[in-house]
Amino acid sequence: MHKVIEGLFYQKTDEWLKVEDDTGIIGITDYAQDKLGDIVFLEEAKVGKIVNKGDAVISIESVKAAADIHSPVSGEIIEVNLEVVQNPQIINEDPFGKGWLFKIKIKNKDELKDLMDAKSYSEYRK
Amino acid sequence: MNQNLKKIPLFNLHEKLGAKFIEFANFLMPIYYTSIKDEHLAVRERVGIFDVSHMGEIRVSGKNAKKFANYILTNNIEKTDYGDVKYTVMLNENGGIVDDLFSYTISDNEILLVVNASNIEKDYNHIKKYLWDNLNLTNESDKIVEFAVQGPKAQELLQNFTNFDLNKIKYFKFDYIDIFDENILISRTGYTGEDGFEIYMNKEIGVKVFNEILNKGKDYDIRVCGLGARDTLRFEVCYWLYGNDIDETINPIESGQKFLVDMNKEDFLGKNSLIKIINEGVKRKFVGIEVVGGIGRHGYKIFDKNKNEVGFISSGNYSFILNKSFSLGYVNLPHGEIGEEVIISDGKREFSGKIIKKPFLKPRVKKED
Numbered sequence: 168m169h170k171v172i173e174g175l176f177y178q179k180t181d182e183w184l185k186v187e188d189d190t191g192i193i194g195i196t197d198y199a200q201d202k203l204g205d206i207v208f209l210e211e212a213k214v215g216k217i218v219n220k221g222d223a224v225i226s227i228e229s230v231k232a233a234a235d236i237h238s239p240v241s242g243e244i245i246e247v248n249l250e251v252v253q254n255p256q257i258i259n260e261d262p263f264g265k266g267w268l269f270k271i272k273i274k275n276k277d278e279l280k281d282l283m284d285a286k287s288y289s290e291y292r293k
Numbered sequence: 294m295n296q297n298l299k300k301i302p303l304f305n306l307h308e309k310l311g312a313k314f315i316e317f318a319n320f321l322m323p324i325y326y327t328s329i330k331d332e333h334l335a336v337r338e339r340v341g342i343f344d345v346s347h348m349g350e351i352r353v354s355g356k357n358a359k360k361f362a363n364y365i366l367t368n369n370i371e372k373t374d375y376g377d378v379k380y381t382v383m384l385n386e387n388g389g390i391v392d393d394l395f396s397y398t399i400s401d402n403e404i405l406l407v408v409n410a411s412n413i414e415k416d417y418n419h420i421k422k423y424l425w426d427n428l429n430l431t432n433e434s435d436k437i438v439e440f441a442v443q444g445p446k447a448q449e450l451l452q453n454f455t456n457f458d459l460n461k462i463k464y465f466k467f468d469y470i471d472i473f474d475e476n477i478l479i480s481r482t483g484y485t486g487e488d489g490f491e492i493y494m495n496k497e498i499g500v501k502v503f504n505e506i507l508n509k510g511k512d513y514d515i516r517v518c519g520l521g522a523r524d525t526l527r528f529e530v531c532y533w534l535y536g537n538d539i540d541e542t543i544n545p546i547e548s549g550q551k552f553l554v555d556m557n558k559e560d561f562l563g564k565n566s567l568i569k570i571i572n573e574g575v576k577r578k579f580v581g582i583e584v585v586g587g588i589g590r591h592g593y594k595i596f597d598k599n600k601n602e603v604g605f606i607s608s609g610n611y612s613f614i615l616n617k618s619f620s621l622g623y624v625n626l627p628h629g630e631i632g633e634e635v636i637i638s639d640g641k642r643e644f645s646g647k648i649i650k651k652p653f654l655k656p657r658v659k660k661e662d
Contacts, residue, residue, distance in 0.1 A: 204521070205330040207611040207618070208587050226642060228588050230329050230525060230611055233642075259328075 169292065170197040172263050176239060176279055177288035183263065184239040184282065186273070191240055194267040195227070195258060198292045203229035206255040212269040216244045220278050225268070227255070236268060240278045246270040301346045302438050302496040303503060310517055318410035320347045323519040333525050333613045335516035336485050340444035342506055343518045349413035350437045350493065351406045351420065355428035362404040365423055365562050366396055367545065367554040373398040378465045378480050382545050382553050383416065384563030388570055389541035390548065392416050393533060395482060397467055405478075407439070407493075409535045423562060438499035442506060443489030443526075445657070446513045451479075451490060453509050462490070464659050473502045484523060486530030486656035528610040531581060531621060531652035537591050538579070538607040538621055544570055547623065549579045549651075577604065578629040581651040582620040582637070584609065586644045589620035589637035595646075596636040603628045606637060612653055619653050620646065 171177075176184040181199035185192040200206065210225035218224050223235035224244070247269045251257050258266035283291060298321050301307075307314075312323035323344070325332060335341045353362060363370040368381035377398045383391045392412045397405040408416045417432050424430055442451055448459050455472035462468055467480035475498055483489040494502060507515065524534065533539050539548050544567065546554075554567065582589065588609045595604040604624035611618050620637065628635075633648045 204325065205328050205611075205613075210586070226587065228611075230521065230588075231324075233587065233590075233639075256330075 169201060170263065171285045171289045171292075173285045175263075175285060176282035177285070177291075178237070178239045178282055179291065180235075180237045181292075182237060182239055185267075186276075186279065189273050190245070191242065191271045191273045192267050193236070193239065193269055193271060195236065195262055196288070196292075197262050200259050200262045200266070203227070203234065204231045205229055206258045209252050209255045209258070209268065211249070211252045212244050212247045214244055214247055218242065218244065218271070220281075227258075238271065239282055240271060240273050240275070242271040242274040244269055245272050301344065302499050303344050303346065306500055306503065307344065307517075312517075312519060315520070317520060318347060320410060322347060323517075325519040325521040326517050329519070329521035329525055330613050332516045332518040332522035335514070336444045336487055336518060336522065336526055337614060338445070339515065340442065340446040340450050340489075340510060340513050341485075341516045341518040341522065342503070342510065343441040343443065343523055344438070344503065345441050345491075345523075346438040346496070346499070347410035348439050349408040349410060349416065349432070349434040350439075351408060351413070351417055352431045352433055353404045353406065353420070353424075353428055354402060354431070355425075356402055357425070358404050358428055359398060359401045361425050361428055362396055362406075363558065364560065365420060366394075367561055367563070368396070369555040369558060370396055370398065370404070371558070375400060376466050376468055378467050378482055380465070380553060382539075382550055383419070384545070384561075384567070385419070385541060386563060386566060388544040388563045388566035390535075390539045390543055390545060390550075391419050391541060393535055393539060393550070393553075395480075397478075397480070411536055436496060437493055438496045439491060439493050440499075440503060440506070441483055441485075441489060441491045443483045443485040443518075444487050447487070447489040450506065450510055450513050450515070454505065459490075473498070473505055475502070477502075481659070483658070484532055485526040486532070486652075486654065486658065487526075488657065488659050525610050525613065528608055528619070528621070529612050529614060529652070529654040530656045534608055543623075544575070546570055547575045547577050547579060575626070577623045577625050579607075580622060580624055580629045580648050581653060582606075582622060582635060582646040583649045584618040584620050584637060584644050584646045587642060588618050589622075589644055589646060590639070593620075593637050593639045595622055595624055596638065597628060598634050598636065600636070603635070614654055621651075624648075
């Protein structure tokens with residue numbers, strides 16, 4: 168059974184979004200890290216970059232596969248988790264905590280209504 | 294899911310052990326149990342067991358079976374005796390690699406070939422086509438299970454099950470020994486770059502033997518390993534993977550497998566083509582590449598620093614021991630010098646790479662001096 172955390176937003180490509188005021192913290196779900204297996208590379212997102220909802224922002228690679236990380240919302244990237252860029256296996260160990268990927272200044276909170284809550288996401292990945 | 298998928302004999306056991314499965318060569322095969330990294334490190338540091346029953350076993354028997362094997366294979370089988378294993382390739386008439394395989398010499402009149410799962414039928418038909426009249430060819434792949442016990446503790450673990458001194462089985466040698474209360478073929482061979490053994494037996498006793506090794510293996514913190522770790526382990530020491538690094542469009546001179554070809558043999562299948570290839574000179578070269586920023590995978594293209602396409606990647610992976618990413622691939626000559634900088638691309642992303650010496654990690658097998 169994969170872990171899903173209450174209070175976060177989710178999208179179909181298996182990213183989670185935590186909203187704190189205007190800031191969104193983005194990571195991948197437990198399901199995604201388990202599917203990928205041992206993660207060995209994480210591309211460093213560019214601070215200051217403007218992204219649109221759904222954009223492939225960075226790539227992530229495990230031994231098995233390469234995948235894109237899609238931003239769940241539009242906005243500006245304001246911080247990158249460099250510790251995870253250095254040690255990507257942290258994502259496997261703690262995908263909802265220390266394994267967060269980057270922070271974004273959310274442009275339009277209306278976009279949140281397109282995302283799933285924990286219950287819908289659990290259902291989707293059941 | 295493909296309806297023609299074959300279940301390996303120990304499928305139910307693997308499922309119980311928590312295996313994740315993938316489709317491979319028409320089999321549903323365990324890819325990993327805990328994680329590829331965990332299993333990889335277990336083999337480098339301690340011991341791991343792989344169920345490699347998907348591998349094919351083809352037996353050639355009858356008068357002068359050994360002479361025939363010497364003709365159909367590139368390595369010198371003629372000079373081998375009971376107990377010898379030879380790593381070799383088998384060529385088509387154009388010098389392309391039909392398969393890479395192990396040849397076990399049981400006697401002058403009996404040879405056991407252990408071939409890649411994806412090539413079992415192809416190899417059988419290929420050999421059949423050239424088979425001498427008095428010889429028998431049997432495909433025993435469905436009857437035999439094979440386990441690989443690999444790692445620095447492999448010998449110590451297996452020694453628990455037999456009075457036979459395993460030191461007597463040297464690197465690339467085999468014997469039939471009394472072990473697990475059975476008489477079983479065991480060779481000091483493998484596909485990991487570690488010391489270890491491969492054991493072959495009738496499938497009826499497979500579950501019993503596998504469980505015995507696994508239970509005793511707990512004393513050595515053993516891991517059951519899947520195809521994932523099998524691939525990352527062989528990759529680190531640059532062992533070729535058929536279908537990725539070699540195939541029928543590639544000859545053993547360009548693949549760096551000339552050491553498997555005895556050009557002094559009077560004749561062997563593909564020899565005339567190889568003579569021509571050697572005289573004309575090969576056009577490409579099999580190289581190792583250190584890659585920065587991602588994994589350069591099978592099928593990615595290689596460019597020189599002026600962005601001219603110069604080759605392709607045949608295998609790529611991450612080394613859990615060196616903590617770097619590497620690729621194997623072919624580059625057109627005169628490219629391919631050690632130190633040359635290249636660019637690797639899947640059409641979307643670009644990684645920088647540098648051609649380096651192979652193997653990435655030196656095998657720690659117990660070669661005789």
